[in-house]
Amino acid sequence: MKEVKCECGHVNPHGTVLCESCGISLIEEKAQGKLHDMRYEGSARRSQTYNKTIIDKIWNFFSSVKVGVWLIVVTLIASALGTILPQEMYIPTIMTPAEYYEDQYGWFGKLYYQLGFHNLYSSWWYLVLIASIGVSLVICSIDRVVPLYRALKTQRVTRHESFLKRQRLFGITDAQTVDETFEKVKENLKGKRYKIREEDGNILAEKGRFSRWGPYVNHCGLIIFLIGGMLRFVPGMYIDDMVWIREGETKLIPETDGQYYLENKEFTLEVYDKEKDNKAFSEAIENAGMVAKNYQSDVILYKKVDDSVAGEEAKLEEVKEYDIRVNEPLKFEGFALYQTEYKLDELSSMSFNLVKKSDNEPLGNLKIDLNEPEKKYDLGNGYSVEIMSYFPDFEFNDDGEPRTKSRVPNNPAFVFKMLTPDKPDGEISFVAIQQTVEPFGDNEYQMKFAGIETKDVSGLTVRKDSTLWFFAVGGFIFMFGVAQGAYWNHRRIWIRRKDNEIWVSGHTNKNWHGLKREIGMILDGSGIQEPKDQLQDE
Secondary structure (H helix, E strand, O other), X not given: OOEEEOOOOOEEEOOOOEOOOOOOXXXXXXXXXXXXXXXXXXXXXXXXXOOOOHHHHHHHHHHOHHHHHHHHHHHHHHHHHOOOOOOHHHOOOOOOHHHHHHHHHHHHHHHHHHOOHHHHHHOHHHHHHHHHHHHHHHHHHHHHHHHHHHHHHHOOOOOOHHHHHOOOEEEEEEOOOHHHHHHHHHHHHHHOOOEEEEEOOEEEEEEOHHHHHHHHHHHHHHHHHHHHHHHOOOOOOEEEEEEEEEOOOEEEOOOOOOOXXXXXXXXXXXXXXXXXXXXXXXXXXXXXXXXEEEEEEEEEEEEEOOOOOOOOOOOEEEEEEEEEEOOEOEEEOOEEEEEEEEEEEEEEEEEEEEEEOOOOEEEEEEEEEOOOOOOEEEEEOOEEEEEEEEEOEEEEOOOOOEEEOOOOOOEOEEEEEEEEXXXXXXXXXXXEOOEEEOOOOOOOEEEEEEXXXXXXXXXXXXXXXXXXXXXXXXXXXXXXXXXXXXXXXXXXXXXEEEOOEEXXXXXXXXXXXXXXXXXXXXXXXXXXXXXXXXXXXX
């Protein structure tokens, strides 16, 4: 890469506009009287210097602020599209996603599914968008902060005359007592907390340089924030699952690698009483019929014993007993179990009697666990019943055939085969709630409903988030960068002796009015005139 040597002897990178050391212009400019563009100190930015190789083109593409803004806009639009219909993780599991979206939302739901918006936030192209924003932030920052840092670090106190003349604030004053004038100005500068450097009798006063790094600190915070967002798709870093546990049931907690189990001892629901409780709930109770005051699950957390043998029932040891309430989760090993849902009086078991239709005499009783039914029940004396088909949530499809909408026993139905001594080949009967069908003609035997048992069910959200630290750190760094760039500004004042004249120039990255007022206070009583605002003169 070419380098450009200035007349002051400093070697500048190819593409530099203003010498990093003395500030003289290194290019021929059409408008010689025009003020210097000091946005990046006239330093050489890679994106504006090289455009030959494929790496240059990729670098230049992502270093563009416009490209970064468009990437953010496209990502926001895509994110909004993902909120039009529920994501796949929030839809019922009673049917496939393709069937559900078309059934619930028609042609739009079908198109929504086919375009992949049903699983938007974990799709490869959405992650590519997020990654592209991160790449853009990194390249934008490096492309600007490195040359800016180099230019500010290597700047000399004595700057070229053309550099001083083409600053926005510039003035010349005739002064006979230069030394006394300078001492007075230096005292005032120190009083304003400027850092003073001197060279050959000239002064460079500077303060607030750290504010120039504010936007790049913002970028660092955003990059960390984006990393935290992408880590949510790494297995184990972010878990948001659901587990339903019936009273008296012990169940494996999902996403815990088979190590933790939970027993639901009892579910409790308390509701407001419009007579006894706050009257403010009276209207709500009348409209809704019931307003929950508290619902909780009394649980016991177990951990699998290390010497448990694979294939056998797990050996468990009690870890803790806890009452899970709304906003009072059970926490362990980075996990949190929240009480979010409940279901009252879910069907748990059904009892039937095998009877002979002619005399209605019971020949045996069986109790079916609706969550784990057995295939065959021996009633003794040569009587037995086989379950040929089980439909936990029974309905007829469009072809008139029985099917189940879900695995939850909301409307159980059975196809029984009744084996008796006089009917060794068995008789077939279809039994649902308040419905019995004998598909092969009248049977001699019948399954007669005998009773039902219900249980309350707790819906617990299983959550683990190992990415929160990234969001917290990224957010803190971002806000620090905002404050750094918003509440401070980089101010520089150059004071140069030339014969019996004193040249004064000033520059700031923002708040020019504040700099002009401060220079006026610094030069007050020194005999040096305040520099003029050349931009206003133009």
